[in-house]
Amino acid sequence: MTGAMWVSLLACAGQLALAGIALARVGRSPLALPLSLLSIALSTWNFSAFGQARSGDTGWRLVGFAAALMTLPCAVHFILAFVGRRRRSAWAMYGTYGVMSALAFTMLVAIGVPSLAQRINTVPFGIAVSLLVLPILTTGFVLLARHLRRSGLPDERARAGLVLLGLALLVAMLLTDLAADMGLPVLKLGNLGTLLGLPVMATASLRFQLFGQDARATSAAVHAVVLALVGVLAYLALFRVFAAESGALVVGTTAITFSLLAAARRVVTGFVTRRERMEQLATLGRFSAQMSHDLRNPIAALKGAAQYLKEEHARGHSWEAHGEFLDLLLEQVERLDRVAGTYQRLARVEPLRRPLDLNRLVDGVLSLQAFANPGDVVLTKVLAPGQPACEGDEDLLANALENLVRNAFEAMPTGGTLTVRTFEDASAVVVSVEDTGSGMDARTRERAFDDFFTTKATGSGLGLAFVRRVAEAHGGTASLTSGEGRGTILRLRLPKSPALPSQQSKGEAA
Structure with a gap:
């Protein structure tokens, strides 16, 4: 085999291993699913390059083109999840998946339709695809660069830098292959880029805990590498036996790929089921x-x-x-x-609504929480006088506020300042809990109010989710503002009580 074929094969094995590492974290990290999909797409693209070079069948080129197109929505999905914009920009993510999936399906159909394949293998079609891909890819890298610039903690800056470099190598260098296929005098660097990007992404995943803390990360990596090597050996054996039979190669490689995915799914499903059961218990x-x-x-x-x-x-x-x-x-x-x-x-979360003095509620909660003060945390109150009345369940709201105060204490294990404020805006009374702790990264911030999501080893993931449900049950909202190294502010907004007729008449008379 040639050197280019070995590079393609090694990149294919490495991408399968990276997919296995990511699959082991699906359900626990928002980055796991898009990275596993991206790795599978890149693995397919590399194997298609190997298949075309080994068999000479041009159908592999269309398979590789389809896989290369699918790397774009997977990369967009990963970038949006990494910078904490996956939910706000879901329309862009799903739109990219839809457009690229339609184009990829057209590539696969063209394998059996020679006339369609001829139209696809033209410079105008390549230019049209480039004009569609480049703005999306550029926007994604701008978001990553902005996140890198705004990151306050060294580990997050390291993760962001590695992700930016890794995606540039894994995805951006595929464009050199597209340019070369369009007839431009450009050296093809896609296979080399995907191979060089592997250790970068693996370092971000394992060394800098891209998916969060996981004691089984090394074990998962070993299993993923073993599974990838078995798959590549199976591919090589298949090409040796059916070198001249394209149909058998397509069927065989498809069967091996699905078998690998099924094996990975079985392992991951068992792992996730056990983990969820342990969390529930x-x-x-x-x-x-x-x-x-x-x-x-x-x-x-x-x-x-x-x-x-x-x-x-x-x-x-x-x-x-x-x-x-x-x-x-x-x-x-x-x-x-x-x-x-x-x-x-x-x-x-069934509130029993009664007239409520928010300042008195805050005083009552803080008088109890003061005894739980770890010692180096300065507790301050800024309560606005003359707060308008609101209605609510005192027990539920006290529990919600206790959760916020307890979280603030835990966010400042070495000391800091905890400030609880009350104020009003146009339509609501607000209580805010502000700490000077380490803050949250973009991914944690996006998922903070999700049920069972927690970053604490002994946490249940019910605290902020309960606060959100209490606020919504009262017709209000719970919101969060946080930045790495800049602390966290959590606000609980409750609607003001409608003024009684007698109060309205007094106000008008005044």
Whole structure:
């Protein structure tokens, strides 16, 4: 085999391995799915170059062209997820997938339609595709460069720089092959670019934890490399046996590819299922522990009062002088009922609306949270006087605010300033919790309010999701502003109570 064929084959194996590493993180990181799709597309493109060089069948060129087109939406998907714009720019992502998928399907159809293949293999068609691809690709790299410039933490700057370099090598250098196929005097560097981009992306994934912390990353990488090598050896054996039979090569390589994907899917599905089960059990355990803590005190009071009255009864003493113990029993039963009702509303987020003084609520929550202050955190309040009234469930809102304050404390393990403010805008009263911690990167910021998403080893991922549901149940909103190295601000907006007729008339008279 020639040197170019070996480069294509090695790049194919490496891309399959990178796809395996990414697949192991699907469901846990928004970067995993687009990177796995991008790696599969690049692997197909490299193998098509190998297949064309080895068999001489021009149909492989169309397969490679289709795979090269699919790298664009995958790269756009990855870039938007990396810079935290995947949801805001979903229309651009899905639009790119739709257009490129239609073009790629046309390439595959052209394999069996010679007249269509002749129209595709022309300079005007290549120019049209280039004019479509270049602006999209340029916009993506501009977003990455802007994110790199704005990154505040060294590790995030390193990740952003590696991603920018890796995608430039993996994707941008494919354009040299397109230019060469159009007849321009350009050296084809696509295969070499994809091969050189592999260690860059692997370093970002493993060394700089592109997908987040994962103790099994090394194990996943080993399994991915083994799976890729097995696949490449199977491809080589197939070409050796069916070198002159194009139909058998297409069917065989397709079967091997689907077998590899099925094997990867089986491994990943088992891994994800086990992980989700463990997370559910851990969340249930933490929820049960909190409920147990809330129930233990009233139960202990009930038990103590009942034991005392039992002893008094055994001694033949009258209970008339111990009416306070009977009152205590009733009070604790009522307390248990309130605890049960609170947890029911926590699960269903069913607010019991009553007139609420937001400043008094904040004072009550902070008076309790002050005892949990780790010591080096300065707690300050900036409460606007004369806040307009609002309606809400005091228990639910207190729990939501406690979550925000607790998160702020945890974001400043070495100390800082926690500021809780209340103010009003045109239509709402607002409470904001501001910390001076390390802040969030773009990917964490985008997913912060998702159910079960957490960056803490012992977190349940229910805190901010619960805050969002409480705010929405009251007709309000929860929002987040954060930057790496600049702290985080979380705002809870609640609609103002409609003014009563008497209040309106007084206001008009005034």
